[in-house]
Amino acid sequence: MTIRSSLSTAPRGPRARRRTALVAAVAAAGLLLTACGGDSGDSGSMDGMDHGGSRPSTGSASAPAGGKNPAPGAFNDADVMFAQMMIPHHEQALEMSALADGRARDAEIKKLSARIAGAQKPEIEKMRSWLAAWGKPESAGGGMDHGSESGSGSESGSDAESGSGMSGMMTAQDMAGLKASQGKDFDRKFAQLMIDHHRGAVEMAEDERKNGRNATARKLADEVVAGQSTEIDELTAILGRL
Incomplete structure (x- = not known):
């Protein structure tokens, strides 16, 4: 009460008015900074809650520069692993199908091997584009060690041994036996191995x-x-009629 009385009776010259205006501006700035600081803290807290609530393995694909996003929307570890494992799996199917040329005798085996190659090659390219958009490597590396247990480091699907973690993959011995076969023997081996592979x-x-x-x-x-x-x-x- 005393302060208000003294202010109301103080001289209201130019200097006093400037001092009063300065005090008011400083007080207003302080209130504004406090409000902003509170908002920032709330926002940061919410961000932290959002990041903590979502799994680290989940993300969203980004479109390549100047291109359309090949796999829009959220993705998780299962999506990444599916692509990383299916690529070499498909590559081995292509390698098997290529062997039919000059070895297969059965017309249906020849036709089916061509169909498998025609379907799976584009799928490989699709999955590679997903991984690129997701910022993930084509190989799972230390996560799955595709073919690393063989010690060869080869990118060929046939070099991935059965211990690679991919179900249905042929061993190097399987591939060697298929390569060495001809005619009806090839047709039988191809059918059985491709059934397991599929x-x-x-x-x-x-x-x-x-x-x-x-x-x-x-x-x-x-x-x-x-x-x-x-x-x-x-x-x-x-296989039943061969």
């Missing part, structure tokens, strides 16, 4: 359908299950 792909695709998050990856998994299940039935029928 079953492994279906198993991985089923895992992606169950655990994956990215819609594009899950769609391809659906296609793998449908397409390769049909081919398993066809190969089984061929």
Whole structure:
């Protein structure tokens, strides 16, 4: 009360008015800084809650410069692992299919091997584009050690031994036996090995359908299950008559 009285009775010259205005400006700035600081703290706290609430393995794909995002939306570790494992799995199927040229005798084996190559090569490119958009390596590296247990370091699918963690993969011995066969013997070996190979792909695709998050990856998994299940039935029928 005393302060208010003294201020109201103080001389109101230019200097006093400037001093009063300065005090008011400083007080207003202090209130503004306090409010901003409170907002920043709240925002940072919310950011921390958001990051903590979402799994570190989850992210969103970014479109390549000047291009369309090949796998838009969120993705998780299951999506990444699906692509990283299915690429070498498909590559081995391409290698197996290529052997049919000059070795296969059965017309259906020749036709089916060409269809497998025609379907799986574009799928490899799709999955590579996803990994690039997700900022992930093509190989799982230390996570899965695709083929690293063989010690060869080769990128060839056939060099990945059965211990690579990918179901249905042929061993080097399997591939050598297929390469050495001809005619009806090749047809039988090819059908049986490809049935096992396809079953492994279906198993991985089923895992992606169950655990994956990215819609594009899950769609391809659906296609793998449908397409390769049909081919398993066809190969089984061929094997039965050979």
